[in-house]
Amino acid sequence: MKRGHLRVLLGAAPGVGKTYSMLEEGRRLRGEGRDVIVAIVETHGRAATARMVEGLEVVPRAVVQHRGIELSELDLTGVLARHPDVALVDELAHTNAPGSAHTKRFQDVETLLAAGIDVISTVNIQHIESLNDVVQQITGVPQRETLPDAVLRGADQVEVIDLAPQALRDRLAEGNVYPAARIDAALSNYFRLGNLTALRELALLWLADEVDTALQSYRAEHGIQNKWEARERVVVALTGGPEGETLIRRGARIAARSAGGELFAAHVISQDGLATSHPGALAAQRALVEELGGSYHQVVGDDIPRSLVEFARASNATQLVIGVSRRNRLTAALSGPGIGSTITRESGDIDVHIVTHSAAGGAFALPRLGGSLTLGRRLAGFALALAGGPLLTWLLVTFRSEESITSDVLSYQLLVVIVALVGGAWPAVFAAVLSGLTLDYFLVQPLYTITVAEPLHLFALSLYLVNAILVSYVVDQAARRTRSARRAAAESELLATVAGSVLRGEDALQALVTRTREAFGLSRVRLLSGGEVLVEAGAADVSAAEVAGAAVKDAAVKDATAQPTTVPVGTRATLELTGPDLAASERRLLTVIASQIDAALEHSALAQTASAIGPLAEADRMRSALLAAVGHDLRRPLAAATTAISGLRATDIALTDSDRTELLATAGESLDTLASLVTNLLDVSRLQAGALAVALGPVDLADVVLPGLDELGLGPDTVELDLPAELTPVLADPGLLQRAVVNLLANAIRFSPAGTPARVAASRFADTVQLRIVDRGPGIPADRRDDVFVPFQRLGDTDNSTGLGLGLALSKGFVEGMGGTLEADDTPGGGLTMVISLPAVGPAASGERGEPAEPAEPADQTHPAPRSSDGAPA
Numbered sequence: 001m002k003r004g005h006l007r008v009l010l011g012a013a014p015g016v017g018k019t020y021s022m023l024e025e026g027r028r029l030r031g032e033g034r035d036v037i038v039a040i041v042e043t044h045g046r047a048a049t050a051r052m053v054e055g056l057e058v059v060p061r062a063v064v065q066h067r068g069i070e071l072s073e074l075d076l077t078g079v080l081a082r083h084p085d086v087a088l089v090d091e092l093a094h095t096n097a098p099g100s101a102h103t104k105r106f107q108d109v110e111t112l113l114a115a116g117i118d119v120i121s122t123v124n125i126q127h128i129e130s131l132n133d134v135v136q137q138i139t140g141v142p143q144r145e146t147l148p149d150a151v152l153r154g155a156d157q158v159e160v161i162d163l164a165p166q167a168l169r170d171r172l173a174e175g176n177v178y179p180a181a182r183i184d185a186a187l188s189n190y191f192r193l194g195n196l197t198a199l200r201e202l203a204l205l206w207l208a209d210e211v212d213t214a215l216q217s218y219r220a221e222h223g224i225q226n227k228w229e230a231r232e233r234v235v236v237a238l239t240g241g242p243e244g245e246t247l248i249r250r251g252a253r254i255a256a257r258s259a260g261g262e263l264f265a266a267h268v269i270s271q272d273g274l275a276t277s278h279p280g281a282l283a284a285q286r287a288l289v290e291e292l293g294g295s296y297h298q299v300v301g302d303d304i305p306r307s308l309v310e311f312a313r314a315s316n317a318t319q320l321v322i323g324v325s326r327r328n329r330l331t332a333a334l335s336g337p338g339i340g341s342t343i344t345r346e347s348g349d350i351d352v353h354i355v356t357h358s359a360a361g362g363a364f365a366l367p368r369l370g371g372s373l374t375l376g377r378r379l380a381g382f383a384l385a386l387a388g389g390p391l392l393t394w395l396l397v398t399f400r401s402e403e404s405i406t407s408d409v410l411s412y413q414l415l416v417v418i419v420a421l422v423g424g425a426w427p428a429v430f431a432a433v434l435s436g437l438t439l440d441y442f443l444v445q446p447l448y449t450i451t452v453a454e455p456l457h458l459f460a461l462s463l464y465l466v467n468a469i470l471v472s473y474v475v476d477q478a479a480r481r482t483r484s485a486r487r488a489a490a491e492s493e494l495l496a497t498v499a500g501s502v503l504r505g506e507d508a509l510q511a512l513v514t515r516t517r518e519a520f521g522l523s524r525v526r527l528l529s530g531g532e533v534l535v536e537a538g539a540a541d542v543s544a545a546e547v548a549g550a551a552v553k554d555a556a557v558k559d560a561t562a563q564p565t566t567v568p569v570g571t572r573a574t575l576e577l578t579g580p581d582l583a584a585s586e587r588r589l590l591t592v593i594a595s596q597i598d599a600a601l602e603h604s605a606l607a608q609t610a611s612a613i614g615p616l617a618e619a620d621r622m623r624s625a626l627l628a629a630v631g632h633d634l635r636r637p638l639a640a641a642t643t644a645i646s647g648l649r650a651t652d653i654a655l656t657d658s659d660r661t662e663l664l665a666t667a668g669e670s671l672d673t674l675a676s677l678v679t680n681l682l683d684v685s686r687l688q689a690g691a692l693a694v695a696l697g698p699v700d701l702a703d704v705v706l707p708g709l710d711e712l713g714l715g716p717d718t719v720e721l722d723l724p725a726e727l728t729p730v731l732a733d734p735g736l737l738q739r740a741v742v743n744l745l746a747n748a749i750r751f752s753p754a755g756t757p758a759r760v761a762a763s764r765f766a767d768t769v770q771l772r773i774v775d776r777g778p779g780i781p782a783d784r785r786d787d788v789f790v791p792f793q794r795l796g797d798t799d800n801s802t803g804l805g806l807g808l809a810l811s812k813g814f815v816e817g818m819g820g821t822l823e824a825d826d827t828p829g830g831g832l833t834m835v836i837s838l839p840a841v842g843p844a845a846s847g848e849r850g851e852p853a854e855p856a857e858p859a860d861q862t863h864p865a866p867r868s869s870d871g872a873p874a
Contacts, residue, residue, distance in 0.1 A: 010207065012162070
């Protein structure tokens with residue numbers, strides 16, 4: 001019998017619409033004439049999902065008895081007997097009740113597929129076995145229901161039902177996913193925006209990997225060798241050299257420019273297995289590749305360019321990153337094209353990036369001003385004259401004739417010009433004299449004698465010398481101008497760099513000092529102020545010079561022990577230079593750099609002054625607010641108490657007993673208010689001074705919330721409580737936590753509409769317990785939520801009858817002083833929810849993570865299989 005077709009709808013979280021989409025597809029297929037039945041579906045009480053079931057044939061569930069409890073499951077026998085074209089099976093990862101035909105629902109689906117029945121099913125990303133630990137790290141919730149990866153990978157079609165995280169939160173807030181009692185906890189825990197975004201990324205990446213695997217299989221089956229740029233794949237070629245880290249980071253940046261980009265690092269080893277580079281460097285580079293999310297590969301092959309290109313093609317790479325050659329020009333000229341050139345030629349349609357690095361070009365340094373031509377070029381000129389003269393003479397003697405004297409003279413003249421271009425004046429004069437003598441000895445009659453019989457020959461020799469001097473002069477001037485141009489360009493680059501460093505902010509001083517040391521070839525540069533070292537560059541470079549050879553190290557040590565040169569930097573500091581003496585032109589440039597360093601110091605000083613003024617301005621604002629509060633809010637209870645006491649002391653007024661009682665009550669109430677305000681002011685002062693005394697210990701939330709309700713005189717008609725009995729204690733100071741809860745409850749009651757009670761609920765999420773105080777009032781705009789935690793702030797700044805505006809500021813300070821957080825969030829349907837998060841003490845109690853903090857697939861909990869103490873099915 002032909003096997004059935006399995007289609008799985010994959011979701012990032014509950015509520016994205018998997019079951020709805022499955023039923024919608026079933027209705028579409030039924031409209032096309034297919035025989036479709038609902039094998040099992042969980043609507044979770046969602047009206048829209050239940051309406052989609054209407055009109056579809058539903059196979060009655062099988063009832064399983066277990067320890068006197070009736071559990072309903074998919075009726076596998078009934079579905080097989082019905083044998084439809086398509087069966088809709090919800091929740092592929094579900095665990096069946098004991099006594100069912102199979103332990104897991106995906107095994108039931110396998111039986112249906114073997115019977116030739118097409119199946120459409122659903123599953124969430126958190127149920128995939130290989131991602132279980134990743135999901136737990138993201139959400140803090142372990143998943144008991146898992147699905148082997150092989151089952152999902154073996155499906156004929158996997159489709160992601162995608163919904164933006166905020167859209168899912170909006171759907172949850174509207175009551176379309178969970179009952180109203182679970183909405184607050186779900187939004188504050190599992191359905192956080194960050195959690196949903198991470199789960200969505202997991203789902204999309206898992207599907208992208210599956211698509212990529214299918215694409216690779218298709219290309220292999222059809223013998224397609226050309227790259228298909230479905231996504232950026234960057235291969236970085238590593239040699240084990242010091243440039244490896246630079247290449248890896250450049251490759252990582254290229255891969256990150258496109259969504260889903262992949263990074264590969266490849267190192268080619270010879271077939272004999274002998275290491276050709278430092279294994280420690282390769283190990284460090286491999287760790288860096290893995291840290292950046294890439295993978296490291298060793299490729300075996302003797303032909304390095306071909307092996308790299310073949311690996312890149314096998315990986316369907318779009319970019320290949322290699323380093324610029326470390327060979328000098330002479331080595332490159334003698335050994336032919338390097339690896340980079342060969343890779344570029346053979347890469348075909350793979351883009352090749354040749355990246356420069358410090359090992360190739362060295363650190364930035366200013367070209368030295370000096371003679372027109374370097375010693376190397378002059379030596380090369382002499383060598384060319386010594387080698388080229390005899391060779392040219394041999395050729396001319398071999399083809400000598402009576403008519404060849406003119407060409408012989410022009411050939412020697414060409415040699416003189418070439419030597420002049422290479423080595424300048426003195427090699428050219430040497431070549432002219434040498435060529436004149438050889439011309440007279442080997443080619444001018446009488447042969448093999450140095451005799452100037454004709455004055456014309458002497459004139460010809462003079463022409464050789466004049467030509468050599470003129471050409472060498474032109475070459476010398478061109479070399480001087482070239483070096484001056486290079487020097488000017490380097491100075492411009494240096495000045496642009498140091499000017500940009502000042503604008504880049506707080507690292508400018510280090511960048512300027514480091515650049516100065518590199519540019520002038522110094523061993524150490526220090527910036528001193530009042531004998532204190534502000535910035536130093538090069539102190540550790542002496543030991544680092546060991547890798548470049550003992551000579552470099554000895555020179556560095558010698559420079560380090562030499563008498564340093566000091567350059568004043570404005571009136572603030574001094575620049576201390578250790579190394580070779582600087583020329584006058586370099587000192588002029590150093591003066592410009594010193595002015596830039598002075599500007600950077602001034603920028604730093606202004607920034608420090610601004611940061612110091614900030615707290616003073618804040619303290620001044622607090623002081624002004626405190627004076628305003630003392631002048632208004634404290635005056636009212638103080639005046640009321642004074643008036644009441646004055647009335648009691650008056651002798652000219654006859655007071656009745658009821659009058660005296662009323663005046664005493666007024667005085668007592670006013671003094672209580674005054675004491676509360678003063679206490680709050682003192683607490684604010686302690687918080688700002690960091691002197692808040694906190695005594696942490698395990699605290700049961702009920703022992704804090706219930707006394708807080710009594711303190712405010714609140715009952716069941718004004719506050720709804722949802723404090724699970726199995727909730728673990730929190731690490732807190734009971735006194736401070738109670739004060740925070742009282743302040744938040746007072747605010748919630750104040751802003752809740754008449755007849756609408758506030759709500760206090762608690763739940764555990766991972767290692768945190770959250771206490772939520774919920775009201776249905778007007779709420780707070782998102783852009784004002786931070787303002788409400790500022791001392792002396794009242795919403796709207798118009799209410800002068802509710803205290804100093806310290807309640808929320810104190811509550812936040814108390815909670816943060818206990819190592820927790822206090823955040824403001826929207827209440828679904830309107831209002832404000834204040835969420836206190838505190839560390840939990842001890843492991844989660846049984847069932848503590850399930851309702852309502854764990855929004856696992858509700859069907860997983862609808863008919864839970866009884867389990868023994870070790871967690872296995874009983």
